[in-house]
Amino acid sequence: IKCTCAEMLCCCGKCLVIHFCYLHCVVDCRWLYRDSLEIEDFKNKYVFVTGCDTGFGNLLCKKLDRKGFRVLAGCLTEKGADDLKECRALSELSCDVTSQDSIEKAMEWTKTLGLVNNVDVHYPWHTESKLNGVIAMTMTFLPLIKQARGRIVNVASVLGRFAVESFSDCLRHPLLWIKVCIVEPGFFKTAVTSLEPIERELHRLWNQLSPEVKASYGDKYLDNVNVNIQRLIMNAVCDSDLTKVTNCMEHALSAAYPRTRYSAGWDAKLCLDPPLLHAFLCS
Template identity: 55%
Template sequence: MWCYVILFAIVWTIGWFLRDRQTISRLSDKHVFITGCDTGFGNLLAKRLNRKGFQVLAGCLTEKGANDLQKACPTGLKTTLLDVTNQESIKKAVEWVKAEVGDRGLYGLVNNAGVANPIGPTEWMTLGDYRKVMEVNAFGTIGVSLGFLPLVKQARGRIVNMASVLGRISANGGGYCVSKYAVEAFSDSLRRDLQHFGVKVCIIEPGFFKTAVTDLDSIEHSLKQLWDQMPPETRKSYGDVYYQKYMKVQRLIMNFICDVDISKVPKCIEHALQAAYPRTRYSPGWDAKFVWLPASYMPAFIVDAVLALVLPKPEQRVR
């Protein structure tokens, strides 16, 4: 009996591996539009896809980002300015892409643009802090997807949305985890709705990587702003010791857990665009695979207890 089970598992694994390695052809005929290409994952992805032979259309927030990327890839890549929080900017980008792709439609849409700060204890936040992150990560992804859907359907193409492993488990307060949970839910709904039109939707769930999003100086500056802006009674309930220890924990986590090889994320996106049978979810990073994803399947009381051990205790906590 067990021999048959083991044989089936081996055959299934080999079949999955061979299927996963099948790729599409004629990349030079396919246009891919990427948001957030000024730096980080988006910038690296645009350059990788350009070398692969895709026709890359890169959306950048700043003129400097657009000019630098264009200089790095003078052929096979074009840039445009895009603010994913501005509906008029999205409309202009859609019209620009429509003129570039013509009757072929848009083969690939990569919603990469994102921000993280502010992160920190929930009570330290204002509603505006949440809105700032949600506007980019969640509503930006939704707005861009809705705007480009007709072009993607025309090409029977693919949409790749940048979520996070923190869209599977909420490890800190602030808008980041909330926004990435929203991206996960939106992407699942979108995939099920668009399968009838031959459109595939993939989700990227990176762990922690050394990018601008995990920059310690930026995180510490953001935390200090939160600390300074909160009401005195709230600050007193946590205490200065909590604030200092919380900063120390962030330094330890970012220094220990962040992967320096950020190419792992663009490689996953590249597979999602080039594979004949792309996966529904990709989780690049050792911490995503061995820490956060396993934790997301554990009982909540276990995860709560572990995080309580890692994070400092407020001064006026209930004892």
């Protein structure tokens, strides 16, 4: 049977496409299987989580407790600690990540396999103090985590992620036997994304400005900010399903092969996917 060159090329092209699809399926199945593997003996694994009064930290502690981890929850208020008293294998203590004395007292309480720095670095006025808290927590607990060959999970929001990402990347490469993961949530309905504290902080910052700076913006600058429109936008953008974030945190702690980066929420995936390729190439 005679075949033309065009027919042969077409046949070869189809074979290559089929071969590529098969290889892609094999790689995907292998990745999914590897991603589903978990570490063993959760009941002897200690995890310290900061920022547990509300939101992601509070929900994560309850999930880890149900899974069997020994959880130490760092709370800033008594109300937050009281909400976690129902958990069996969970201990709560007062922990202020901006205070080195508070951090060192927390370290005396536990043997740590995992550390979750659940600090909300969402806005410019949070960055310095909260980032210093992440660094202080990590460096204080690092000897324990090294000894346990454990892992560190840092939460970096969409708006305040660059400093936390850079610190995590610098930490990861020299400490190859410690897993350092970054969870990057988008906008979710938590106390941090509530408009009331944001408005109070804006007014506080406005009152600190000099008369010259205020004049450059106009005396009625804050009055012209339409709060109702802001609230409508925040309600439309913010996701109420916090488990999208806590599932990522849980996987980072319990998986045998945790990922370097996790993006939770459609907006996080839209904004943060390019660094995933960079992390893959560097790792």
